[in-house]
Each structure stands twice: as structure tokens, then as C-alpha cells.
Amino acid sequence: MPRGQSTVGRVMAQVAMVMNLDKCIGCHTCSVTCKQTWTNRTGVEYAWFNNVESKPGIGYPRRYEDQEKWKGGWTLDRRGRLVLRSGGRVRRLLSLFSNPDLPVIEDYYEPVTYDYDNLVGAPAGPDLPVARPRSVLTGRPADITWGANWEDGLGGAPEHAGGDPNLSGEWAEKVRFEFEQTFLFHLPRLCEHCLNPACVSACPSGAMYKRVEDGIVLVDQDRCRGWRMCVTACPYKKVYVNHATGKAEKCTFCFPRIEAGQPTVCSETCVGRLRYLGLLLYDADRVGEAAATPDEQDLLDAQRGVFLDPRDPEVIAAARASGIPEDWLEAARRSPVYDLVARYKVALPLHPEYRTLPMVWYVPPLSPVLDAVTVAGGDQEDPDHVFAAVTRLRIPLEYLASLFTAGDPDVVGGVLMKLTALRSYMRAVSLGEEGNEAALGAVGLDAAEARDLHRLLAVAKYADRYVVPAAHKEDAAALSALESGCPVESAGAPAGGGVALGMPTLRRTPSEGPA
């Protein structure tokens, strides 16, 4: 691939996502529509490519953020080189026969269905028929004791929330004992489609890959041999084993929709309109270096340093040299994700310390701080109270820092102050008053930028939230050519005889239990 004459290396594009957490109401519409689209099949009943967690909480699968236990992501060895936390290549091959760090189904939950037939088929009698839960795995009646959103709205928090790996010591105690006064926010999660994906690096078969064109990380179902190393390596536990086919499956970022220029299903159906999709251009040659940044708290800036400014002529030249089409460059310049991540710097990555350079970023929620202001008897509407809270209230701030900035409260605090100043200014402007531009200036915004950011975050029109360029025409022609061809002919197989479809023979007979 020809290089640009500049310092910019190989330019690649990625369709990335940002979520504005203050707007998430925890309705789980994204999870449900995703499940209906992708995982309503035998073998992945327990899998949620998209799930919404209540924070604080231990999450799904349980305590997935505890990398001491699950060994996900990357770490630096003594010589500062990037290594998978679950071990090197030899160690991985030695654990092929039994992977010591693989979650079991109980760490997710035992999937159940209900005896719906009983509701209509029960004989007449004095009692109302009920639909009892049955395990999908065994077909037997099962008690429901856990689920993907078991902790919804802090359910069970007195019992479980103290186990949140992001809480330590005194905070854990405080959250456990004062849960009614504690903060709550929702965290929708899906595959991060990382720049330095640990799952891809851990796959012994080389079945997982990152697409050059749009950065989507996929599992090649024909090449996956079921070694299940990706599940361990992913620190977000967003690769799942299909126990019916024995192959790994994961969020596809709805690539068929993305290729057609449409938002993902989770984004399209998001009730709170909190998701943003857009292009990020990045320098593929600097990914490894950024992921190996020695200090965890510098990883955020290192990752931002990998992203390229789509308005920079040097970047544009290098991108053209790398084969990125003009309409994609145009889309990159209109990308809401670039604005939130790199221009206004209000979006932060989830757990940058895993060193996978995740590509689903979050605008941290003000609500934990606002809750704390109220609890402390302050006024949520008064920016001074909020500023004071941001500087003084350690728990919500440090909690957010342990999620989004590898524990650096200053960065999270800065973003929250920016959001507070923006709110206060736009409230004043909307009420026809003189906005406080000095406060705005203190957080690095001017009036025009504030309006722009407000339009993006608060007004959030569909066309502003989703700027997804369709796959390029020549590629699209190739794709449709593949789709319209007869799979039997194109497989190079002799004509006639049985047609072998690439589908698993269903190995659980329907009579053994409701599917």
C-alpha cells in the first residue's frame, strides 16, 4: 500500500460509536432488538451482543471487569512489551484442552423459556394455569436466579453491588450500606470493535479479523474451530461460545446495515437517542505503539493521538493514498463521533487500561454527581454547586474515573465540568438571558462551539447522530454479486446430489424440552 509522503502512516477508517450516558433510561430496547435480530437462536440463548447494565453493579457476565480473575485484555511485560494477559502463544496452545479462564454458563445465567403451552392447553380446573420457567439447556423446570439485567435499577444492590470490581475498599462498603442514597446510571455495552483487539490476537485459528474498510471485528464462522480463546481474551466478555455449533459469535456491528449506510439496530431503535455513529480515521501504524503506552492513565491521550483529523490536508492526502474513497472522507469530516471524541473531547473510552483501544466511547453521565449534589442538599441547577461537587464528591467521580479514565478523576471531572458549563450556558441562552461565556471559556468552549455541541448532544437530530457512509459502489457490486450467486454453484461443488447448507444440524430434539 503506497504511503503518503508525510508522517501519517497507513490510514484506515472505522465506523465507531459514542453513547451519551446521561440520556440512557435503561429501557433495554437496544438489547431486545439486538437479540431479536442476532441471537434468538439455539446455542446463543444466553448471549446478549448488546446489554444494558446498571452501575454500580457486577455486570454481565458476573464481575467481567475483574481481569485478575478473567485475564482479559493486554498487559505490559517487564520489558514494556504488549502481551495478552491470559498468556503468550505457547501457553495458549497448552491450554487448548481446557481453558482455565473461561466463564461458564452460570457466570452468565442459565437461559430459560416458559411453558407457554400450559396456558392454553391446561385442562379446565379451579386454578389459573401458569407458565413455569424451564431451562433451555436441560428442558427441566428451573429456578430463575440470575439474568443479564438482574441488577436492573440497582436490584439486589445491597447484596451484590459491593462486588463491583470498579469499587474498592471503603466505597464498596458505602455503596453496600447506603445504596438508597447511592447513584445509579445505565451502561449499555456491546463489542468495542477495538483498534487492538485482544480476541483477534488470541484466536489460534486466525478466524477473527478486523475489517480494513470499516474496522468491524468479525468471526469467520467457517474458520473458527471452537478453541474459545477469544472469550477469555476479550476483557469486555463480548465474544460468546455458541454451545450448539461450538463456534464463537459476537456483535457484528450490524455490518449488513452499516454497509448499506444504515445505523446499527441498537442505534436505530435507541429510545433515548443517545447513540452516535460516525467515521474515525486512524493511523494503523501507530496502534501498537499507543496500546503499549507505559502509564495506563496516558492511554486515553495515546488513543486520541492515533485518530487523524479528517480536515488536515496531510491526512486527506495520506487517506487518499491508502485508498479511502472521497465520500468516506467527506463523511469523516461530518462525523459526530470525531467531534465528541477528538474535537470536544467529551467522550471517553470504557476501561482504556485494558489496552485494546476500544472504539465505543461514552459521554460520562452527570447524573451521579447531580444525585450527590441533591443528597448533599445542593441545587442541581446551580453550576457552582455542581462544580463544587465535581471537585469534592469523591465517590461518583472516582467511580466514573475507574470506568473511563483508568482511575484519573481529573479527566472525568473536566468532562463533567464542560457538560455542566454547557448546560448552564444553553439554559440561559434558551431563556433569553446572557449566557456566562467566562464559565464556558474556562472549560475551553466558545459560544459557537457550545451551540454546536448542544445541537449534537441535546437536540441530537437523526441525521446528526448517524453519519454512516454506505460501502463503496464497486465493493457493493461485489457484495451483491456474492449474494445473488447460488451458494451451491459458487462453492465449486459438483452439481446434483444433496445441497449441504452451512447450518448446524440441530442437536437438541424438540421433544426433550421447549426450545
Add this chain to the structure above:
Amino acid sequence: MNATSSSLVAASSSASASGADLVLWVAVPYVCLAVFVAGHVWRYRQDQFGWTSRTSQLLEHRWLRWGSPLFHLGAFMVIAGHVVGLAVPAAWTEAVGVDEHLYHTGAVWAGSVAGVAMVAGLGMLCARRLLSRRIRLGTDRSDKVLFPLLSLTVLLGISATAAHNVLGGGYDYRGTVSVWFRGLFVLGPRPEAIADAPLLFRLHALSACLLFAAWPFTRLVHVWSAPVGYLVRPYLVYRRRAAPARVSRTRSTTGR
């Protein structure tokens, strides 16, 4: 020319073998081998999606934790032992200074360790398949053939070794079974070589033939996918979106 002469030898030697021996020790092995080869070609071309180890660790891990490594590591040693015992003629090992007694002692000791590990591991894997309802329900037809067949072959093999070479006076299969085995691959079948071997050895050989015939249609195909390439490939894998070669030509002509 070699093939002609050896088939002549085969013809003359098989004249002394009975019809049953010809069927059991020539026809059956060749049919099984043919199925083994053709079956793999067919499965590899038709069923990449089904080509997997079909892991069930997600559903049951306590038995697997010990059973699977024991079975696999035991199996590696057993396979290595079979390669040495069957493929390498006794004359070759003697030429490098390993006499019959030394070979026999080594084979019995190493073979016993490997065999016990493999049997114990396989026993645990079978146990979890039978005792864990989740796993049992996920067991398909190919597994229902594979597990009994594999268990039978392994048990016959280890009982033959135990009966004749550990407890018994010692049986030199290298002069009989191995000769028959090598004969198959040099296209000079020697059915008479195995015809008089002890019953356990003959049954073991036959069940092994059937196992090879069943191989391509079961989860055993994952053996050929042992990911040794992982040791040398780069960590990060990029791929272009599925696009046929003609499209990349189109791309270069449009200057992209």
C-alpha cells in the same frame, strides 16, 4: 516396477491367506482408508461450518478440567508410540542400538503411562457426557458413534498390552501386526502376518480401522486443525471485506 513386484508378492502371499483373512485384513482396511480420505475431502469442502472441536466447556467444566488434558496428552503419547511401533521396522531400531528387550521395556512403561492417562481422561469425558444432562442433550449422532467406538478401540488396545505385555510373557507385535500395517501402505498387503496374532490385537486393529472410517464424519476432524500456525502469525489480523479478485482490478483502474 516396485509396485508391480510387490503386488505380485501380495498375490502370492495372499494365496496362503483364507478368504476371511483377505476380507478382514485387506478389504476392510482399504475400504476404511478410502472412506477416511474421501470423507475428509468431502467434509472439508462441504462443511467448514461444522469443522470444529465442538467445545462444551461452557456447559460443564469440572470434569473437563482434568479429563480433557489427560485424554489429549495421553493420546499424543499413544499416537507417538503407535508410530514408532507400527511404522518403524524392528531392524531399524536395532540398527540404532535399541534391542528387543530395551524396546519392549520402554514401550511397556511409556505405553502404560500414556494408556492409563488416555483411558482415565476418556473415561472422564464419557462420564460427563453421560452424567451431565446439558452435555447429554447436546450430544449428536456422530458423538454417539464416536465415543463408543473410540472407547472400544482404546480399551481393546490397553487390554491387549496389559494381557500380553504387562501380565503375559510378552508378545512381539512388531513381527506380525506391524508387518501387516506397513504392508497396507506399501501396497503389498500381508494379511497372513496378522491373521495369527492374539485375538485382542486383531480386534484392536479392526476397531481402529472402523474408527478411521468414522473419523471424517465426527468431531475428530478438529485434530487436523491443530493451530500450530498461531505460534508464528502476527497478532493482529486485518482482512478486506469479501471482494472477488476482479473487483480489486476494477478498483485499480478507477484509480482507487
